[in-house]
Amino acid sequence: MSEVTLLIASLAAATLVIRLGGYYLGAALPQSGPIARGLKALPGTLITALVTLQLINGGVNEWIAGAAALAIAIATRSLPLTMLAGIVTIYALRNGF
Amino acid sequence: MPLPAEFRQGLRDIAPLALGVALYGLAFGLLAAQAGMDGLQTGIMGATVFTGSAQFVAVERLAAGATALTALVAGIALNLRMVLITASLRDVLAGQPFWKVALGVHLTTDESWALLHATRAAGRPAGYWYLVGAGFGVFAAWIAATVAGASFAHSIPEPRALGIDFAFAAAFIAILRGLWRGRRDAAPWLVAAATVVALRLGTTLEPSWALVAGGVLGAAVAAFGGRDV
Structure with missing residues (x-):
């Protein structure tokens, strides 16, 4: 078996186990109290961590574009408009407008 | 059987994000071609693994000359956060038969999961079929784009030059706005x-x-x- 085939098969199996494992773990945890509050807060904290990581990996251009995207998100609550604002701003900054 | 209304709603709502996924997928296809993968292998990997960032890292390791085992470990490390993501799908998946749970979690990505929570935070109904519809949109975009990228590796511009790499940061900022309680x-x-x-x-x-x-x-x-x- 080639390295590529081996990688695809093993990574596919491992990923499905991780995805299913997460669900069954979450389902086995208590439905109220601290753990439940933590699980409920998880989407927000995880996405905050993700955005923070993306902004750290970038530089000043990414921070300005992030601020522009945030302003549009607060004003419009629109996903496509926010994406557009972020992409247009970063494109303009990188190409020296 | 007609598709549930929520499936179609999820598919519609994910469209701008699926476009971002498609552009990211083209970039992955380019990398896969560099690692010596053809269109068929790229498509099979996308359909069975179906996690953008882990595929990127694993195939990058392979392209850099690492063994399949090293590439696998790198991919798994990146995928461990999926435990947290599917753990917060309890409301959506509880009580479903195993095949529906397996289908639901396999189609779950950062994008479809975040969209599901943002839609619910906005007070709109978003249950199992919403998750599957949104996930299917990402799935279709990912397979089509990665296969195209691997097959036409020579005639595609570098995504970073177009600012496309920032599409996801902007999308997640919009989703955070929706999640803010x-x-x-x-x-x-x-x-x-x-x-x-x-x-x-x-x-x-x-x-x-x-x-x-x-x-x-x-x-x-x-x-x-x-x-x-």
């Missing part, structure tokens, strides 16, 4: 962000571990600092 989110989110900054700037920890630590510590603040609502 008021002041009780301030401390958990701040701790999540501060943890990532501290770990990235102060240590040599892998970025994906900083991400998991930030998400978990932030959630812990919500768990032990708040009240049930």
Whole structure:
């Protein structure tokens, strides 16, 4: 078996186990109290961590574009408009407008 | 059997994100071609693994000359955060038969999962078929784009030059806006962000571990600092 085939098969199996494992773990945890509050807060904290990581990996251009995207998100609550604002701003900054 | 209305709604709502996924997928296809993969292998990998960032890292390792085992470990490390993602799908998947749970979690990505929570936070109905519809949109875009990228590797512009790499940061900012529930989110989110900054700037920890630590510590603040609502 080639390295590529081996990688695809093993990574596919491992990923499905991780995805299913997460669900069954979450389902086995208590439905109220601290753990439940933590699980409920998880989407927000995880996405905050993700955005923070993306902004750290970038530089000043990414921070300005992030601020522009945030302003549009607060004003419009629109996903496509926010994406557009972020992409247009970063494109303009990188190409020296 | 006609598709449930929520499936179609999820598919519609994910469209702008699926476009971003398609552009990211083209970039992955280019990398896969560099690692010596053809269109068929790329398509099979996309359909069976179906996690953008882990595929990227694993195939990058392979292209850099690493063994399949090293590439696998790198991909798994990046995918561990999926445990947290599918763990928060309890409301959507509980009580479903195994095949529907398996289908639901396999189609779950950062994008479809975040969209599901943002839609629910906005007070709109989003259940199992919404998740599957949104996930299917990402799936179709990912397969089509990665296969095209691997097959036509020579005639595609570099995505970073177009600013496309920033599409996801902007999308997640919009989704955060939708998830914001008021002041009780301030401390958990701040701790999540501060943890990532501290770990990235102060240590040599892998970025994906900083991400998991930030998400978990932030959630812990919500768990032990708040009240049930």
